[in-house]
Amino acid sequence: MASLTDVQERRLRPIYDALDSYSYKQAIQLCNKGLKKQGDALILKALKAVALDRMGREDEAFELCDEVKNAKPVDEGILQAIMMVYRAHQKHADIIAVYESAYMQAPKNEELANHWFMALTRADDRKSMQQGAMKLQKQFKDNRYLFWTIMTVWLQAKLDNAGGQSILATLAERMIVKAAQEGRLKEYEALQLYLDILVTQGKFQEALDVVKGELGGLCKVETERKRIIVDLSKSAGRWEDVLSISKELLVASPDDWLSYTNYLEAIFKVKLDTQNLSSRDDLILQFQRFIEEQQTKVLGDKHVKRGPFLAALELGRQLNSEQGVTVGYKTMVELIANYFEQFGSSISCFDDLCAYLKRLTETDAAALLNRISAKPSPTKPSVADVRRSMNVEKIRSYCMPLPSEEKMHATVSTYVKAYKDTISLGEQFDERELQPGDDYLLLAVHILIQLYSRDRDRKNYLAEAVAVLEYGLQRSKFNFQIKLLLIRLYFELGVFQRMLDLAASLDVKQIQHDTLSFLFTDDLELLGCPELALRSFIKAMTIYASNERETPEMIVQAFKYGTFSKIPEFIRFRDRVRRSLQHSIFKRQLYRVEILRRFPDIENLTSYLQILDEDALQYSDNYIETLSDNRDTSLMPNWLPSTQPIGSIIRGSKFPRKRGEWLKLHAIIPLVLKAMCTMNSSGWELQHAALKEVVDQCRTADLDSEELAPVEVLIKLSGVALQIRAAEDIARRETVDLSPIDSVLSDLRALLSKVTDDKWQLSYEKLRRYTLLLEGCSYAGIALASFVPSLGSAGKKSKAGKPITSPKLAPFITGLQSILSDFHKELARCNSEISNCKPQLLATDMFGSEPAEWMNILGDEGVTIRDFIATQVLASWKASVQSLMTATKSRIDN
Numbered sequence: 001m002a003s004l005t006d007v008q009e010r011r012l013r014p015i016y017d018a019l020d021s022y023s024y025k026q027a028i029q030l031c032n033k034g035l036k037k038q039g040d041a042l043i044l045k046a047l048k049a050v051a052l053d054r055m056g057r058e059d060e061a062f063e064l065c066d067e068v069k070n071a072k073p074v075d076e077g078i079l080q081a082i083m084m085v086y087r088a089h090q091k092h093a094d095i096i097a098v099y100e101s102a103y104m105q106a107p108k109n110e111e112l113a114n115h116w117f118m119a120l121t122r123a124d125d126r127k128s129m130q131q132g133a134m135k136l137q138k139q140f141k142d143n144r145y146l147f148w149t150i151m152t153v154w155l156q157a158k159l160d161n162a163g164g165q166s167i168l169a170t171l172a173e174r175m176i177v178k179a180a181q182e183g184r185l186k187e188y189e190a191l192q193l194y195l196d197i198l199v200t201q202g203k204f205q206e207a208l209d210v211v212k213g214e215l216g217g218l219c220k221v222e223t224e225r226k227r228i229i230v231d232l233s234k235s236a237g238r239w240e241d242v243l244s245i246s247k248e249l250l251v252a253s254p255d256d257w258l259s260y261t262n263y264l265e266a267i268f269k270v271k272l273d274t275q276n277l278s279s280r281d282d283l284i285l286q287f288q289r290f291i292e293e294q295q296t297k298v299l300g301d302k303h304v305k306r307g308p309f310l311a312a313l314e315l316g317r318q319l320n321s322e323q324g325v326t327v328g329y330k331t332m333v334e335l336i337a338n339y340f341e342q343f344g345s346s347i348s349c350f351d352d353l354c355a356y357l358k359r360l361t362e363t364d365a366a367a368l369l370n371r372i373s374a375k376p377s378p379t380k381p382s383v384a385d386v387r388r389s390m391n392v393e394k395i396r397s398y399c400m401p402l403p404s405e406e407k408m409h410a411t412v413s414t415y416v417k418a419y420k421d422t423i424s425l426g427e428q429f430d431e432r433e434l435q436p437g438d439d440y441l442l443l444a445v446h447i448l449i450q451l452y453s454r455d456r457d458r459k460n461y462l463a464e465a466v467a468v469l470e471y472g473l474q475r476s477k478f479n480f481q482i483k484l485l486l487i488r489l490y491f492e493l494g495v496f497q498r499m500l501d502l503a504a505s506l507d508v509k510q511i512q513h514d515t516l517s518f519l520f521t522d523d524l525e526l527l528g529c530p531e532l533a534l535r536s537f538i539k540a541m542t543i544y545a546s547n548e549r550e551t552p553e554m555i556v557q558a559f560k561y562g563t564f565s566k567i568p569e570f571i572r573f574r575d576r577v578r579r580s581l582q583h584s585i586f587k588r589q590l591y592r593v594e595i596l597r598r599f600p601d602i603e604n605l606t607s608y609l610q611i612l613d614e615d616a617l618q619y620s621d622n623y624i625e626t627l628s629d630n631r632d633t634s635l636m637p638n639w640l641p642s643t644q645p646i647g648s649i650i651r652g653s654k655f656p657r658k659r660g661e662w663l664k665l666h667a668i669i670p671l672v673l674k675a676m677c678t679m680n681s682s683g684w685e686l687q688h689a690a691l692k693e694v695v696d697q698c699r700t701a702d703l704d705s706e707e708l709a710p711v712e713v714l715i716k717l718s719g720v721a722l723q724i725r726a727a728e729d730i731a732r733r734e735t736v737d738l739s740p741i742d743s744v745l746s747d748l749r750a751l752l753s754k755v756t757d758d759k760w761q762l763s764y765e766k767l768r769r770y771t772l773l774l775e776g777c778s779y780a781g782i783a784l785a786s787f788v789p790s791l792g793s794a795g796k797k798s799k800a801g802k803p804i805t806s807p808k809l810a811p812f813i814t815g816l817q818s819i820l821s822d823f824h825k826e827l828a829r830c831n832s833e834i835s836n837c838k839p840q841l842l843a844t845d846m847f848g849s850e851p852a853e854w855m856n857i858l859g860d861e862g863v864t865i866r867d868f869i870a871t872q873v874l875a876s877w878k879a880s881v882q883s884l885m886t887a888t889k890s891r892i893d894n
Contacts, residue, residue: 015047019054027051042068046081053085061085069094072101074112090548092123110140114560117148121559122552124571126156143184144562147193150175151564154197158568173197180215191218192565195228204236223249230262239270243283247290254294255305263287264311264318287315288329306352309339313356320359332356333364337371340391344372345384350394350639357399365399383436386422390439397443397639405454408447413854415444416468420857423475432478441472444854445485446640453649459763463846464855465489467865471858480506484636487520488650490872494762496527497876500536513543514582515632518656519647521586525593526768528880530887534597537590540582547577581627585659587616588666592775595673596887599778600894602677602785609674619667619690624660631656661701664694665711672714673779676721676786684725688718706769709751710776716740717783724787738808741784745815748776752819756826760833761845762877770884773823780816781891784809817892824888831881839870846870 011034018027031048034041045064053061065082073079079102086095099116106112117132130152137145150172157168176194179185185194194215198207210216211228219225226245233241246263249256267283294308316335330338336356343349360368372392378385393415402408422437429435445465452461469486476482483502490499503520517540524533551574558566577583591612598605633656638646647655668691675681692715698708723736751773755766787809843866847855855862 012043012047015044019047019050022054024051024055028055042071042073042078043075043081046078050081050084053088058089062089062091065094069098069101072105073098074102074105074109076111079115087549092119095119096123096125096128107139110136113139118556118559121556124552126152126159130156143186146175146179146184147190147562147564148559150179151193151559151567154193155567155571158200169197169201173201180210185215186218187562188218188220189562189564191215195232196565196568199232199235204232208232208236208238223252227258230259234262234265239266242266243270250290250294254298255307257307257310260307260311260314264314268318284315284319291315304342306343306346306348309342310352313339313353317356317359331364332359333368333371336360336368340372344391345388347387349387349391350398351637353395354398357395360399362399362401365395369396369400381422381425383425386425386436389418390437390443393443394439394639397446398641401641402450405451408451409853412444412447412464412468412852413857415440415447416471416854417857419444419472426475434479435472435476438472438476438479438482441468442481442485442637443639444468446638446646449646449649450640450642453652456652459493459761460846460848462489462492463869464852466493466869467847467855467862470865470869471861477505481636484519485646488636488647488655491520491523491527492650492764493873494527494764494767494880495873495876496524496529496532497879498872500529500532503536508540510546511543511577513540514577514580514630516635518582518585518631519635521589522656523764523768525589526771527764528767528771528884530593530597530883533593534590537586537593541586541590544577544580544583547574551577576628576630579626579628581629581659581663582631584616584627584663588663591617591670592666595670596775596778600781600785600891602782605782606674606677609670609677612670612674614671617667617671619664619694624663627663658701661694661698661703665691665698665703668694669711669714672718673782676718676783679721679725679786679789684718685722688715688722691715691718706751706754706772709747710772710779713744713747713776714779714783716744717780721783721786734808738812741780741812744780745812745819748773748780748816748819751776752823752826756822760830760837761842762830762880767880770827774884774887777816777820777823777888777891781894784813784816820888820892824885824892827881827885827888831878831885834874834878834881837874839867839874842874843867843870846873 015027015030015034018024018030028048028051031044031051034044035048038044046068049061049064049068052058052064062085065085068078068082079098082098083095085091086098096116096119099112099119103109103112103116113136117129117136120129120132130149133145133148133152136142137149153168153175154172157166157172176185176190176197179190180194185191191210194210195207198204198210208229211219211225211232216225216228219228226249230242230245230249233239233245242262243266246259246266249259250263253259264287267280267287270283291308291311294311298305298308312330313332313335316329316332319329320332336353339353340349343352346352357365369392372395375388377389381389403411419435419437419440422435422440425437426433426435445468448461448465448468452458452465466486466489469482469489473479473482473486483506487499487502490496490502499520506516508516517536521533521536521540524536527533551570554570555567555574558564558570594608595605598608633645633647636646638644638649640646640649642649645655668687671681671687672684672691675684675687681687691711695708695711695715699705717740720736720738720740727736751769755769755773846869847866851862851866855866858865
């Protein structure tokens, strides 16, 4: 076989250029041309494989790569080329085999040896990693390979069921102790590994001895060493050391919040019989004096630090909670007021105080508001004055009971006017900066949401909340709080287009797809936008492929540069994303949409169901329990007295909802549909029984009867299909009881009656009912399509080539067609109403003929915003209804 050096550089350069410029056909042509002259040139085969892979011809690419692999190449260029293909498809076994073969042929080549070890690392083969690291250590005598060996042993110990008490943990400890004794532990990261091994085994005193000894000098700065000692002392119960060292750290850094909390924790946990320590009350008094000294110290700074003032609040909170403490201290009202006096104009003020505000009674809250509101407002307020005023209002909203509906309306107007008065302060701001008064609008919206929650038929409150936020978004185009609330409110109105436009403007990236996407993808498949829903799911799911591709590279780099403390962190990150609850939700949403999209083409649907990855459709309790819920529910603050998250108040139920039973349900449904389409599945009976069991569980969970209705249709029809399959011949099949199909038609009629009314205005709830009816009809259609070949006239076909329908099925097919026809008429009526409605008319309907008082404050701008919202709503509703009409018509025609 020809090596890389046998092919002249001038012949390879055009191929590389073609690959770099995405001219893959040209690259293949150049490779083929070269191979005609030199058929055994491995580099040409490898580069051709790269081009084929990038054109989507994976099988041909793998065939060429395997051919190159079997030739056992050593040349770096050849290896790198086939690695591009193998890595793109996570073919770890092939990568390991290639590099192992190359290393065996060139055992003195340290670079190849490293590539082999890193290939094992990407595959997370920890036993082989240990063996590989030991081999490298023996071969090259480099200190770093010793610590690679220790790290791989330790990683295996972390997997061991015995945890820190395993034999492997003991082995890792012995190895690193020996390395320390031999003077080979010279890096801070190696020290971190040593401490991790000891701490995980509960050997806190031994870890303290290490960090206090000579090896502690590996800490980059002394404060870092002290922090480690504090953490270890807490674990070892050495609270007197925690007290003294925390105080040292605070003297050096008065804003060190962690040290304040450590100091306080030590005060209440230290043993009072320890020498040189007085009573607990004395310790508390000492801490009080220390805080006051720290406050005096920072007050002289240009930028006053919050730490000492927060420490006073925390001390007050703990003194109120602890039993047996007789030391008097300032009241929480006084402490909060003092803090507000210093930091009332800071953006973080309310968040800092939130934990302490919860402890106030209504009387205390009123007293606090009297104190912090007493300061007269300046004639020309500054940005700081505006922030201070907004923080007062946040505290008022959070602590005081909700007033009457009339006063709530007046407060909305007050907040909108206050925002409008601040606009001039932000005129010179960069477009990416938030406007000073944005939180006034958020406060107003919170009130409108609360009003809506009291009477969910009053959709005008939703519309008003949307209008307030759209008004704010005009000047704060990058305010993610405004966008997130708008997304949830538009969802409630059944408006997917504007919602997804706002979601796109958030520019969600990387891990945010896993943690944030639920805000705009949860139940998106029920809004009548299958194509956009699919695109949203697929885009969000890119993080999971990236995790499998990129996180192993981060682990590799951590080994390469000896940052051992990062390796377990990266592994935990990878595993959390790998086990993501949201990933499982996305996959089931995607399958759900695809099933509705592909039917009524039963052959297309059957082909799709047959290639589904059944590993992705697990539904056992054990599987559900292993999933990691990474969804971030903290991004939308709630300044109302309600303890519910604001998203749940908008939705009227828990948001995001628990998905355990839902995940089971939508894992089993595709499996049952697959069995029905093929009328042949070994696990069908078990899946049918499991589906019935999960539906029973769902009735006690948060899935309502409407959402379960299509599934109950499927269960009844699956039961009939199982009887048909069990019958041995056509004669016996004709005796199968088909009466459950009558019940199915009644169920579908009941669903239809819920969506047939005189109203044409849509919402999430109405679109959801439309989609669930379509889903139920689709399941019925799939079942009937699978019955026809089995119940036809002994398998005979019509002249058109279709199976002849059994007379027993004809009434059911006619009944389903009638339901679909009536459903289509309802959709057509709704579509006609929407098409004939002018935005101004809908605006009047949504907001009322008499605009709310706050709308008048906006003048003509308010009218423009109302019309914009109405236009967005009409366009989205029309798109949803037309999509549902198209889907319904296709089922009628087939």
